[in-house]
Amino acid sequence: MxxxxxxxxxxxxxxxxxxxxxxxxxxxxxxxxxxxxxxxxxxxxxxxxxxxxxxxxxxxxxxxxxxxxxxxxxxxxxxxxxxxxxxxxxxxxxxxxxxxxxxxxxxxxxxxxxxxxxxxxxxxxxxxxxxxxxxxLPIAFHAHHVADLLLDTKDEIIIFTKSLINEGTGYDTSTGIFTAPVGGIYQFVVHTCAYIKKHAFIGLVLEGTVIAADSNYDGDYHTCSTVGAIVRVRSGEKVWVKSTSSASNRQLCQSSNIMNTFSGILVNN
Structure with missing residues (x-):
């Protein structure tokens, strides 16, 4: 369009x-x-x-x-x-x-x-x-036979080199020290014998602190004594026996009829 x-x-x-x-x-x-x-x-x-x-x-x-x-x-x-x-x-x-x-x-x-x-x-x-x-686990040990009977060094650990029982493997025969595998209440007993006309000053030690002590002397024959303690020990803590006094007239006695022993047992945990 x-x-x-x-x-x-x-x-x-x-x-x-x-x-x-x-x-x-x-x-x-x-x-x-x-x-x-x-x-x-x-x-x-x-x-x-x-x-x-x-x-x-x-x-x-x-x-x-x-x-x-x-x-x-x-x-x-x-x-x-x-x-x-x-x-x-x-x-x-x-x-x-x-x-x-x-x-x-x-x-x-x-x-x-x-x-x-x-x-x-x-x-x-x-x-x-x-x-x-x-x-x-039952914790118990019983050791005997002291290798070095002379106690002429103060604070020297007394080593019991043979064990009759060591349940829990807490005791070391090479060092003489018991290490608690578990914490609890333990009973320890130390039996030592002093040589005739010799002194023996013994202390039971927990982590560096003496918790029981004893002394022995007899001028006519060998003499023995026992000391012990019931104490709470935490897991990993150590217990041992030592000489608390040193001198030339300090000495232990040991024979087939006389034994020095160190024992311990877990009473309750």
């Missing part, structure tokens, strides 16, 4: 131009007038046809350009849709992977925690049983 209006406008303008020019030209004859009119109409038709062709060409270019733009927009829309679809699919895959790994990690963590708790419980039970065994 727009094209028809444009064409009509061009025709009217042409006719108007023709009439205007015709009015100024002198009229010679009817034949000359018709010839001039025909020539003018032909030129006008050519111009109109040229204008129509230009308009058509312009219209075709516009339609082509619009088509190209539409195709470009369509391609861009499709590309964007594909890109958005790819991004969405990739994001969904990533989310699924993250969820899967999270569940796997959570499962592994729970298994590790369960195993660790189980191991800790088993170790705790083991320790409880071991503690119970230690607490119920």
């Amino acid at each position: 727009g094209f028809s209006l444009l064409f009509s406008f061009v025709i009217v303008v042409g006719i108007y131009s023709y009439n205007f020019s015709e009015a100024r030209e002198p009229v010679c004859s009817k034949f000359a007038y018709e010839e001039q009119l025909l020539e003018k109409m032909i030129r006008t038709e050519i111009k109109v046809e040229t204008m129509v062709n230009e308009i058509k060409k312009t219209e075709d270019n516009v339609i082509s350009t619009l088509g190209d733009i539409k195709q470009t927009v369509s391609d861009f829309t499709d590309m964007f849709a594909d890109l958005r679809g790819n991004i969405t699919d990739e994001m969904l895959k990533r989310n699924d992977e993250i969820d899967r790994r999270g569940e796997s990690f959570k499962k592994l963590f729970e298994e590790t925690r369960t195993n660790l708790m189980s191991d800790m419980e088993a170790k705790r039970e083991e320790l409880t049983q071991l503690q119970g065994k230690l607490e119920r």
Whole structure:
């Protein structure tokens, strides 16, 4: 419709131009007038046809350009849709992977925690049983035979080198020291014999403190005496026997008929 209006406008303008020019030209004859009119109409038709062709060409270019733009927009829309679809699919895959790994990690963590708790419980039970065994284990020792009978050094530990019993392995025959395997109330007894006309000053020691002491002397024969104590000893504490006084006339006596002994027993824990 727009094209028809444009064409009509061009025709009217042409006719108007023709009439205007015709009015100024002198009229010679009817034949000359018709010839001039025909020539003018032909030129006008050519111009109109040229204008129509230009308009058509312009219209075709516009339609082509619009088509190209539409195709470009369509391609861009499709590309964007594909890109958005790819991004969405990739994001969904990533989310699924993250969820899967999270569940796997959570499962592994729970298994590790369960195993660790189980191991800790088993170790705790083991320790409880071991503690119970230690607490119920009879602790007792009885040692004899002193290697060095001379008491010429003060505070020297008297080592009883042979043991008849050593339940709990608390007594060490190489050092003469008893180490309490468990804490509790213990009874210790020290029996020593002094050589004839020799003195023996003996002390029972708990962690460096003398808890019982005795002295022995006889001018006519060997003499023996016993000293002991009941004391609470903590686990790991040490008990031993020592010489509390030193001199050249300090000496123990020992034979098949005379024995020096050191013993101890856990009474209650």
